[in-house]
Amino acid sequence: MTRRAPLAAFSLLAVALLLGGCATTPPLNMRAAPSSTPHGHGDRQRLVRLLHEAVGTPYRYGGDTPRSGFDCSGLVYWASREAGYAGVPRTVREQYRQLRHVPLNQLRPGDVLFFRFRRGPPTHDGIYIGHGRFIHSPATGDHVSIERLNSRFWSRHLIAAARLPR
Structure with a gap:
């Protein structure tokens, strides 16, 4: 075993443990207030602007x-x-199951x-913002x-994409 193998194994384990928090049902808390945009009429530009903010x-x-604060699916x-x-x-699990791929x-x-x-x-998600980039927590x-x-890391773990409902 090389000296780099234990470090690589530790790094992979650390990433899996840190990102695993997005995979389970979060504790109950207050939800975001409804937006002023009528539901069912999503605005991609507003979505990307909110993510940048x-x-x-x-x-x-x-x-x-x-x-x-946010977890990934939050x-x-x-x-x-x-x-x-x-x-x-x-x-994440329900977003993956219910959104149209x-x-x-x-x-x-x-x-x-x-x-x-x-x-x-999947245990993690984010939103694509264009030009090969995405925003996530x-x-x-x-x-x-x-x-x-x-990036080598993210491209290796990307498995699917879904479109938000209109």
């Missing part, structure tokens, strides 16, 4: 407001509701991206951030 907000397990839930998309579930080569800004770090359903101790989809 959320960059820097701390990660918080179970969080789904800018005031409380960010997707909050931003989509605020932008006028109705019927977006709260957890689209081919990865047909991404549009506002599409939800799903990532898997081990066997089973990564893990405990981190903040909402912008990432490149073509």
Whole structure:
């Protein structure tokens, strides 16, 4: 075994543990207030603008407001509701199961991206903002951030995309 193998194994385990918090049902808390945009009339530009405004907000397990902080699916839930998309579930698992999947080569800004770090359903998500980038709330101790989809790490774990309901 090389000296790098234990470090690589530890790094992979740390990432899996940190991101695993997005996979389960969060504790009950207050939900975001309905947006002024009529439900069922989502606005992709508003969604992307809201996500940019959320960059820097701390990660918080179970969080789904800018005031409380966000976990990954809480960010997707909050931003989509605020932008006028109705019927977006709260957890990664339900978002993956209920949203309409689209081919990865047909991404549009506002599409939800799903990532898997081990066997089973996806455990992390974020929203595509165009130009090969997405915004997500990564893990405990981190903040909402912008990432490149073509990075070695994220491209390896991306498994699906879904379009928000109209």
